[in-house]
Every structure is written in C-alpha cells, then in structure tokens.
Amino acid sequence: MFKKVAVFLACLMTFSLSVNANETESNNTGLSIVFTKNLKVDRKMDALAKSCVECHAEKTPGIVADWKESRHAHVGVSCTDCHSVKADNPMASAKVHPKDSNNHVSMLVSPKTCANCHEHEVDEFTKSGHARGAMQMYAKPAMVKLMYHYEGADHPDFKDAPDATGCTQCHGTIIELDKDNRPVAKSWPNYGIGNVYPDGGVGNCKSCHSVHKFSVAEARKPAACASCHLGPDHPDIEIYNNSMHGHIFNAEGNTWKYDSAPDTWDVPDFRAPTCAACHMSGVGETTVTHNVSRRLKWNLWAPRSNERTAGFEQAAYDYWKTGEINKGTPLAGHPEGPEAARNEMKAVCKACHTTLHTDNFFTMADKHVGLYNFYFDEAKEMLDDLKSKNLLLEDEWSDEFQVVYYHLWHHQGRRMRQGALMGGPDYSHWHGVFEVKNDIRELRKIYKKRIETGKIED
Incomplete structure (x- = not known):
C-alpha cells in the first residue's frame, strides 16, 4: 500500500x-x-x-x-x-552575486544543504562506508606517504597531483578555500564520495546523482558506480559484467524502467539487479537506504575480512570537529549486526530466487572468504615475524616481500572475495584465488631465505 x-x-x-x-x-x-x-x-x-x-x-x-x-x-x-548562503557561512563568496544584490553564493553545495529537504537520506549516508571515503584515506600514514612522497616525489609543485587527479576523485578530500572563499585547485573540482566541506558537511550527493539533473534513473544504473568501483584492486563493474546479472543487464538493460518513484522500483521494472537494486533500493520487503553498507555481512576491502559489527560513529565528522581520528570506530554496517545485514540482502535475492538457491550461493561465497582469511593469516604471521627480526626494509615499495604482501590483500585478495560475493567466477578464481596462491608461495620463499640467512636479499 x-x-x-x-x-x-x-x-x-x-x-x-x-x-x-x-x-x-x-x-x-x-x-x-x-x-x-x-x-x-x-x-x-x-x-x-x-x-x-x-x-x-x-x-x-x-x-x-x-x-x-x-x-x-x-x-x-x-x-x-x-x-x-548566509554571509557568515564559511563557504560564502567574499563578494555578493549578482553585483547589485545582497546575495552571497557558494559554488560548493555540501550535504548539509541537501539535508534541508533530504534529511533522512543524508542521515543514512553518514552511517555508510561512503561517508568515510576521504578521512579513511588521510587517516592512513602509509597512504598519505604513497601519494605525496613516493608518487608525488615530494616535489614542491607536483606532489599534490596524484591525490587531486586520482584518489580524491573517488574518495573525496578536505576541501580548502582561498582568501576569497573560493576552492583551491588541489581540492576542487572533484566528485569524491566522502568530501569534507568547510561547513562540516560530509559526503557528496553528486557522486551518484550528477549535477544539475540529480537523476534517480542515472543513479540506479551500474555506470553510476563504475567510475570508482573498477580496476585492479576492486573491479566491481568488471565482476558485475562477468556475472549472470551483468550478462542479462548488458543484453537488455537499455529496455528497463529506471524512473519509478523511490521505494517502488522493483521487479518487473528490471529483470536482473543493478548495483543499486542490491545495495540500496526497496526491492521486495526491503526499503530504500542510502547506507550502502547496511546489507553487507563482510568487510571485503580490508587486509583481513571480518564481519561488520553493529554500531557506527561518523569518523569523518568527528575528525572535522576535533582534528583526531577515532580509530576505534566500528565498521559501517547494519545496526543490528552482520546476520541482520545478510538477511536483508537475502530479502533482495528472494525477488527472483528460491531460498535454496540463495542459501547455497552465500554458503559457498562465505567459504571462499574463509579460504582467503586462511591464506592471509599465514602471510601476516610471516610479515610480523620478519618485522620483529628487523628483516623488512623501511621503504616497503623497495621490499619484495612487502610488495607481494600488499598485492596479496589489496589486489588479488579483494578480487577473490568480491568475485565470490558478487557471482564473478573469473575474478573469484583466475584473478583471485589462483593469484593469492601464487603470492603465498612467493612470500614463503622470501621468508625462508631471510630467516635462514638473517639478511634481506639484494
């Protein structure tokens, strides 16, 4: 009704x-x-x-x-x-616009403005992993060093370029303003999902609903997610295309209906789910959510996959207010815990699949995540042992063991896990577990040599 x-x-x-x-x-x-x-x-x-x-x-x-x-x-x-905006808004232009008015404008529009009409959606978004996009990146010293030192070469003119043209465009950034309250080049323009705005707003609605049309139909299509969820470390659009869901979409998705009202977009508007259908839309007994983490049981991007625990605190906003990262912040997920998340995802599957089909799929996908953790735990144990014996180079990108270890979890391991949970067999196997298997063998070889010789190889 x-x-x-x-x-x-x-x-x-x-x-x-x-x-x-x-x-x-x-x-x-x-x-x-x-x-x-x-x-x-x-x-x-x-x-x-x-x-x-x-x-x-x-x-x-x-x-x-x-x-x-x-x-x-x-x-x-x-x-x-x-x-x-009001004249005292931290993003207000220094000069009035138009010239013959008393109107101040901001070219930046933060989620705080969107919340004036879309309060519920913004609140849900701040409870999602998307809201952490920028601060999660800047909270990691190794990532900051990679962008500015290793990739940017600490160059006084160029060191910001890898971040501004790459990382920021998906993760978002802390937007900085010049003396006239106009955004500086290194922080804008960008479409990053986790922007931190000068007014304290966190997020970026236009990442999915591009300005100035803000189309719900656009946000429901895989292309809205594909610009960030692709590539060697999280090839989600490639995995989707490899799946039977993607096969059906690519065959006939241009004929589906995408402009139904919120919470009414459901079968038979589409014959197979897009990213939005599984993670956000009100399919079957579910309701629309802008918390893209709500239906996720596992954390598949981390070095080791743990279940997403109940509870959430907005780390990005805490950082903006205090300048400190709350490293104890729980993973974004379902407020009632990982099994509630899984049950909600299964409710989406029920729109097209039998209970047996759905249960069997997740049983084997979860086993594949467990297999990855089995490999990762061995790799981490070797890493920790070498570190305790001073057998790792300080420059991790010059250290063969650390480079292989990084690729094991950040590239091959993510593909292995995400391929399994999204039905992409080539990424679960050949781009995934097959490569993880090769990585663990390489790590064992390097580890054995360093332990036996007490030296790091030239």
Missing part, C-alpha cells in the same frame, strides 16, 4: 517547465549546437531565482539544461535554494 501511495504522490508532483524556443547555431565543424537562450521563467520563484536561471541560460547553458530536466525544476527548487 505504501508503495502505491508513493507512486501516486510522485505523479502529482510532476509538471513541466515552460521555456521559450531554443536557438541553433553551426560552428566551423558543420555540427549543430543548441543554446538554451532567451529562457523566460514563469513560475513561483522569486525575482532573484528567476534572474539566476535566465542569466545562466546564457552563460552556462548546459547547467540550466540539466536543471530544466530535473525533479528540482519540476517542484520549483532553483539555484538560490542550493547555492545562496
């Missing part, structure tokens, strides 16, 4: 935005370029909001074109609702 009511309300809220005709020009390539000019806003927005839309239709037509197609535009949410 609730879902039917939600659909009805969504239909009532949808109405069109009227604009004057677009103009078309041709450039020297012979291609037609459409400019959204002479846009006349005729709806219940104040004069300032209307002037923003009409001016930016001329200055940044792409932005206005996206906004025009958004749910925000349909319900009268304009530029000023998101970008206008």
